């Protein structure tokens with residue numbers, strides 16, 4: 001079933017905001033998906049995550065989701081003041097920017113005719129191109145720096161089961177603006193489903209976007225997200241990926257450093273539980289001189305879990321004085337866990353500073369022993385060591401309240417251990 | 418407090434302790450001296466419950482057979498080892514670790530757990546007594562601590578966890594005179610009729626400050642001579658060879 005899974009053109013007819021041009025684009029993309037199917041390990045980009053096989057093992061049927069039940073008793077978190085956007089099954093439901101100057105912020109449901117029309121050979125991106133019908137466009141006026149963090153509540157309803165969702169969001173930060181976001185995924189469904197999302201980010205000159213993505217709890221979701229980021233001069237992009245707790249999660253992040261002095265920072269702290277599969281794949285393109293990119297990925301892996309980091313740094317010939325850094329560290333708690341790291345450097349400029357490193361190892365028995373001589377059980381000792389390993393990342397979050405919130409969530413996911 | 422009879426221990430097919438006998442009564446301080454490699458740290462490790470040793474003989478602590486009691490339970494029952502080489506543990510916050518440790522031990526004893534405020538007050542007080550800069554306690558456990566700071570941190574843990582049988586493995590090595598006095602004061606102020614100490618050292622100097630009730634010489638995994646605190650002085654003068 002999954003091996004020869006195809007989707008009928010009728011699904012495109014159901015999308016209501018269509019013009020002819022858009023429709024043709026969608027049909028072409030659907031054709032590509034139908035010809036290629038879900039990506040498998042034969043595809044170099046999916047070498048370590050055979051999505052088709054994973055789906056085959058876990059899904060019998062897959063259908064397109066068309067329901068968006070409103071959550072009447074949805075409650076905001078009350079750990080700190082924040083603006084919010086509420087998405088249900090990817091659909092933009094409502095937003096509240098009560099801490100901000102309203103006219104500085106534009107938010108609306110995504111429209112199909114303004115999206116990028118880049119050609120893609122990625123079947124999931126093509127599927128998203130063809131079928132996305134939900135999401136938001138958020139634009140921040142120039143010179144405006146939001147007072148409070150924006151939480152994007154990404155809620156999945158309990159009636160999802162064997163569905164696939166295709167969502168798309170777009171964020172534009174105009175010159176000299178600033179936005180902090182937390183993408184907070186709440187999954188009410190006890191069943192399996194697939195979320196295929198696409199995110200477009202444009203950071204204009206001197207703007208700053210900082211994001212944290214985190215799950216409210218463990219869930220049986222299979223998530224793929226393609227994130228397409230363009231950075232103009234002096235802009236800064238910071239992304240903390242703390243999204244442990246999904247059965248499958250692949251974050252595919254492309255960053256184009258298009259303007260001088262732009263900077264990208266990708267950090268991740270992941271705890272992979274029994275059977276989880278997570279991949280972070282990045283492609284950072286240094287296209288002009290004087291840009292910086294930093295990536296630090298730390299993963300803790302429990303039994304039968306699999307973690308992957310594929311990080312590619314591309315430095316164009318004119319991109320002199322590039323400073324690029326990449327580090328991946330994995331802590332294997334169990335011998336049945338597997339971690340693959342594949343750094344890739346493609347450098348065509350000569351005056352660059354580029355470094356990468358990758359380590360993976362078991363928990364240090366002597367450290368466990370030391371802690372146990374102080375009365376801690378093995379469990380408690382491991383918990384301290386795991387938290388300690390991951391805290392190196394979360395400790396870089398500047399706001400204390402947010403850091404506390406995030407560490408609490410992360411600890412909650414680790415605690416089952 | 419502690420009774421050891423004919424203790425043998427080997428690791429990786431190497432015999433290290435070869436029939437060791439020792440009895441420590443409540444309130445006593447025993448010193449163990451002995452040449453490098455004679456098995457002092459091994460004895461300390463075996464008492465703390467470290468895995469990996471093949472052990473025979475009798476080990477009794479407060480009347481209870483220790484052999485089948487795992488390391489964390491021994492700690493919870495009040496056995497404390499101040500390590501010769503305290504480990505650096507990256508990522509683990511010192512205060513957080515101390516609090517977790519204290520509360521685990523309290524829980525095991527059936528006592529009420531301590532809250533953060535009371536804990537910080539306790540740490541502050543004890544750190545001050547030991548001349549420890551409080552700032553290092555918000556750092557990662559032992560990471561980047563100086564040699565002396567690491568040793569003091571072991572004594573701080575002893576003070577906070579309030580154990581009954583305390584094994585100090587060369588806590589004095591690497592300490593300057595002032596630190597040595599502070600640590601000795603720390604130990605002396607903890608002495609009581611229901612606490613016992615096993616002090617492993619190479620130097621008579623420490624024993625000037627911490628007066629032992631008994632001194633033993635360990636050689637090739639056995640206690641070859643025992644005596645009063647005078648024995649330490651004699652050793653200092655004559656060396657181990659003559660004693661044998």
Ligand SMILES: Nc1ncnc2c1ncn2[C@@H]1O[C@H](COP(=O)(O)OP(=O)(O)OP(=O)(O)O)[C@@H](O)[C@H]1O
Nearest residue numbers: 428429431433451452453454455456457458459460
């Ligand atoms: N894991 C091990 N495998 C093999 N031999 C070991 C092991 N641990 C200790 N030994 C050996 O056992 C002997 C005793 O070691 P131990 O550390 O107990 O000595 P010590 O008396 O504490 O010495 P020092 O005064 O130098 O601290 C040494 O020869 C040491 O090399």
Ligand SMILES: [Mg+2]
Nearest residue numbers: 457458459501
């Ligand atoms: Mg030793």
